[in-house]
Amino acid sequence: MNQKAVAVIGAGPAGLFAAKMLAENNVDVFLFNRDIHPGGLAEYGIYPEKYRLKAGLRKQFMSILAHEKIHYFGNIEVGEGKDLSLRQLQELNFSGILVTAGAQKIKRLGIEGETLPRVYHAWEIVSNYNSLPPYAQMEFPIGRKVVIIGVGNVMADLARYLITRGGVDEVLAVARRGPAEIKFHETEFAHIAQNLDHDDFESEMERVTPLMQKLGQDPNETWAFIEKACENCDDTSSKTNFRLRFLKSPIHFNGDEEKGLQSVEFVENTLVKDNHSTTSVATALKTIFEADTAILAVGSSVDGEIGLPVRRFEFAISPYPDFPQDGNSYEILDPDTGKNIPGIFVAGWSRLASYGLVGISGKDGTRGARALLDYLQIHGEEIESEKLIKAVRDIKHTVIDKDMISKLLQIEEQNAKHLGQPEFKFKSNVEMLSALGIV
Numbered sequence: 001m002n003q004k005a006v007a008v009i010g011a012g013p014a015g016l017f018a019a020k021m022l023a024e025n026n027v028d029v030f031l032f033n034r035d036i037h038p039g040g041l042a043e044y045g046i047y048p049e050k051y052r053l054k055a056g057l058r059k060q061f062m063s064i065l066a067h068e069k070i071h072y073f074g075n076i077e078v079g080e081g082k083d084l085s086l087r088q089l090q091e092l093n094f095s096g097i098l099v100t101a102g103a104q105k106i107k108r109l110g111i112e113g114e115t116l117p118r119v120y121h122a123w124e125i126v127s128n129y130n131s132l133p134p135y136a137q138m139e140f141p142i143g144r145k146v147v148i149i150g151v152g153n154v155m156a157d158l159a160r161y162l163i164t165r166g167g168v169d170e171v172l173a174v175a176r177r178g179p180a181e182i183k184f185h186e187t188e189f190a191h192i193a194q195n196l197d198h199d200d201f202e203s204e205m206e207r208v209t210p211l212m213q214k215l216g217q218d219p220n221e222t223w224a225f226i227e228k229a230c231e232n233c234d235d236t237s238s239k240t241n242f243r244l245r246f247l248k249s250p251i252h253f254n255g256d257e258e259k260g261l262q263s264v265e266f267v268e269n270t271l272v273k274d275n276h277s278t279t280s281v282a283t284a285l286k287t288i289f290e291a292d293t294a295i296l297a298v299g300s301s302v303d304g305e306i307g308l309p310v311r312r313f314e315f316a317i318s319p320y321p322d323f324p325q326d327g328n329s330y331e332i333l334d335p336d337t338g339k340n341i342p343g344i345f346v347a348g349w350s351r352l353a354s355y356g357l358v359g360i361s362g363k364d365g366t367r368g369a370r371a372l373l374d375y376l377q378i379h380g381e382e383i384e385s386e387k388l389i390k391a392v393r394d395i396k397h398t399v400i401d402k403d404m405i406s407k408l409l410q411i412e413e414q415n416a417k418h419l420g421q422p423e424f425k426f427k428s429n430v431e432m433l434s435a436l437g438i439v
């Protein structure tokens, strides 16, 4: 029977909630996912020890996948020169396409020395400790003095990892702006608060307080925030010293290929008011911190290789959507024609890179699906799903479907029980495929 059928690229929270919305509106959903496991960063980003949160989300995602109108194709990467290109998807005559592939590429800042040994991007370390293939099997040596650039929740996760893994003496987190602009949440900071060097924090607060007061910011609010996190902090036995520095942007990673990173040079910033926000402005002053490891935790970029136009680190979202949802655009502007690309929509972190937690990304996926449904009211041919399924399987044979995912989850749960661990994850695709008896 012919029906409207759409391709959703990426099975993270945005793609899964979009698939649910589309399927509930009688559309056949072909959900393509690069990873074998669905879940995206809910599986491979959220801190490993948040077992209950992750297990709850996994259950929710599996119940979405169970919908008969959702067809899951894991282990399929979409993009130029990948398993399946955007053009091939268009040639298969899908009624519409929704890109929910997250923002899973490294955001290179172009700072001198950024590719030195032991200068990493958060994505690499997070993917490694969360067992995402192929990062799970790669080596990321970490020294004793680590500088993290950025002060969001990802910084808090990284600091937590460095504090608890052992072997790290110092972690210094450096912010471009001031204490009033920190982005991490109290609950995440509570995991690292016990290791905060209080004397050092006090003197850093003393240094930045005059500027805060000049801008009408209240340093007591920062103190109250830190003290509350400290009251609820984790009881770690780790001796790692954790410090925070404000008003600095990295300008140079010093070192060489042989010795790797030796220090990080920063320019000192001041802040100016910009409507309801503040903007950092570089001064002539510079500071150098000795460090043998640096991690850039400044967000990530969308993947231009998917085949959509990119502006800096984000897809070129159209400011003039034909199918807006709650005032937001889910469409892409083609820079060559100056028009919206017909039939292609984006949602989740692919729409707003590195923005929001799972709940926000899921809601954005639902809204992106609504935009696509509005489009389908007017456009999009009906096609036979069975033919489409066969065509996709002819392109790649090691496709993972939802029954295989259920089986894989069962095997991983059994392995965890057998090893007496709260969780078990295979570290490579080959291990997953061989556990499923495919290779």
Ligand SMILES: Cc1cc2nc3c(=O)[nH]c(=O)nc-3n(C[C@H](O)[C@H](O)[C@H](O)COP(=O)(O)OP(=O)(O)OC[C@H]3O[C@@H](n4cnc5c(N)ncnc54)[C@H](O)[C@@H]3O)c2cc1C
Pocket (backbone or CB within 6 Å): 009, 010, 011, 012, 013, 014, 015, 032, 033, 034, 035, 037, 038, 039, 040, 041, 042, 045, 046, 047, 050, 076, 077, 078, 079, 100, 101, 102, 103, 104, 126, 154, 157, 303, 306, 347, 348, 349, 350, 355, 356, 357, 358, 359, 361, 362
């Ligand atoms: C380190 C870290 C910790 C976090 N911790 C929390 C937390 O504790 N709580 C919380 O609520 N939120 C947390 N988040 C945020 C949350 O993970 C995101 O909000 C959410 O996962 C984004 O969803 P998404 O679907 O847009 O993208 P993603 O989750 O990134 O999913 C993208 C999906 O697309 C697939 N994909 C990528 N490229 C392709 C391609 N070319 N072809 C096919 N498929 C592709 C990937 O395999 C992936 O499955 C954290 C994020 C990070 C980075």
